[in-house]
Amino acid sequence: xxxxxxxxxxxxxxxxxxxxxxxxxxxxxxxxxxxxxxxxxxxxxxxxxxxxxxxxxxxxxxxxxxxxxxxxxxxxxxxxxxxxxxxxxxxxxxxx
Numbered sequence: 001x002x003x004x005x006x007x008x009x010x011x012x013x014x015x016x017x018x019x020x021x022x023x024x025x026x027x028x029x030x031x032x033x034x035x036x037x038x039x040x041x042x043x044x045x046x047x048x049x050x051x052x053x054x055x056x057x058x059x060x061x062x063x064x065x066x067x068x069x070x071x072x073x074x075x076x077x078x079x080x081x082x083x084x085x086x087x088x089x090x091x092x093x094x095x096x
Contacts, residue, residue, distance in 0.1 A: 002039045006032045006048065013051035017058070026055045046072055 009032035016025035032048035049072050056065035 002035055003042055006035050006042060006045050009035070010045060010047035010051060013055070014047060017051060017054055022055050022058050025051060029055060044072075 009028045013025040013028035013032065016022075016028065029048050029052035032045055033052065036042045036045040036048065049068055053065045053069040053072075056062075056068060
């Protein structure tokens with residue numbers, strides 16, 4: 001049940017980001033992360049972290065975006081989620 005709520009909120013955040021609605025997306029990502037913290041049995045909420053990181057980056061909060069994104073690489077590496085590696089390991093600020 002909680003995992004479904006996390007996924008739903010994460011997907012809403014991603015969808016809103018795709019529509020350019022950054023301020024509307026952040027609360028959904030934060031809610032997903034908050035739910036995940038309350039239930040230790042829930043897997044790492046990668047999509048929520050990625051959505052929050054992207055939203056923060058788009059708002060110009062690069063330091064906070066890097067901090068948020070920094071929680072994801074070890075999880076992605078550990079379970080070999082190669083589909084996400086390009087998103088996590090190549091960030092626009094790396095070229096600045």
